[in-house]
Amino acid sequence: MASNNPLDVVIITGMSGAGKTIAAQAFEDLGYFVIDNMPPSLLPKFWELVRESGSIQKVALVIDLRSRAFYDQIISMLADLDNANTVRTRILFLDASNSELVARYKETRRSHPLAMDGRLLEGIKLERELLTEMKNRAQIVIDTSNMSPRQLREEIFGHFKESGDTPFHIEVMSFGYKYGIPIDADIVMDVRFLPNPYYIPAYKPLTGLDKPVYDYVMNQPETEKFYQQFIDLLWLTMPGYQREGKTSMTIAIGCTGGHHRSVAIAQRLAQDLGKKYSVDVTHRDMHRRKETVNRS
Known part of the structure; x- marks a missing residue:
């Protein structure tokens, strides 16, 4: 070996x-x-x-x-x-x-x-x-x-359980509603109520991982108020899921196309939850384009 x-x-x-x-x-x-x-x-x-x-x-x-x-x-x-x-x-x-x-x-x-x-x-x-x-x-x-x-x-x-074991794991996922809700999600949050960067020409080809788009989403007054209440809810509920024997949670954040708003929120969420839990983040639809729907 x-x-x-x-x-x-x-x-x-x-x-x-x-x-x-x-x-x-x-x-x-x-x-x-x-x-x-x-x-x-x-x-x-x-x-x-x-x-x-x-x-x-x-x-x-x-x-x-x-x-x-x-x-x-x-x-x-x-x-x-x-x-x-x-x-x-x-x-x-x-x-x-x-x-x-x-x-x-x-x-x-x-x-x-x-x-x-x-x-x-x-x-x-x-x-x-x-x-x-x-x-x-x-x-x-x-x-x-x-x-x-x-x-x-x-x-x-x-x-x-050894000191390095992490039985409880969180998967944070961004997605686009036009491609369907992830069937394996435990918690789904819709952020389509936030202002959409898609309608700003310079931001349209970018994603929520790009700093201009990320900053645009996070600097909206409604974003910060929503985010703080949402993550407080997660801090409250995650220990309860652990006590009930759940070993993994999938939190899905959705916007229309899965390119801008959901990606930015999911990225921030994964970073913050990662301070206490084992967290992975995926962006399911970030690179998908559907010409029949012109909003992200």
Whole structure:
């Protein structure tokens, strides 16, 4: 591997229905390369490919132990990993009470993978027996019986988030209404009420990234009043989205063509929000021209 740091490997395992899918999503948000149920026999080849690439530093493997043979293979594989200086392994075991697991299966109307005869509780007991050794080997055990998905995510972040991790990310986007509203936007703000630089001949071929246009938009009295109230609203709401477990937000700023007003506002917004959050800014329609509509 290109880095001298060991490969960080987290094994996500535990009782079926205890929250492995939610855990996998949380690790993706933490920047882990997540693999769901790779056969243990393929792991040596996978480690080889990871080392050769040098681009993957954190891997999370979701292991669902549904048969005795699978169980024996993964235990042996973990022993080999523990003896390797280039790999650091941690096991996260997710558990829940039998009664809670039964309730979750009843709610989703799924059958337990080990309840071949349809007796749900017997399948849960068998799985718990098979997983005893894995649970004993786990460095972290989380009981999700009384946890919501958001609480489980927070618990995982608390154990595995590093100082450089930024699970919450903001995407600021400018766009033109004549090309359609972005379907992935969480918050959409229409700035077509602001004076339009398009009607000033010298500004028409420019964009909101050009200083004359940017200054023109920002120097309008209504712009500053609007902007301060809008960003105050964002400062108020972003922490709430984080508390609810949201890891990314897309804020879309739109004007008619997506060339001038929306670009300037989005650029300033990204700069200000970037003082506290991880922010990217894109200008979807800045270089698009549509001759049938003559306003930006």
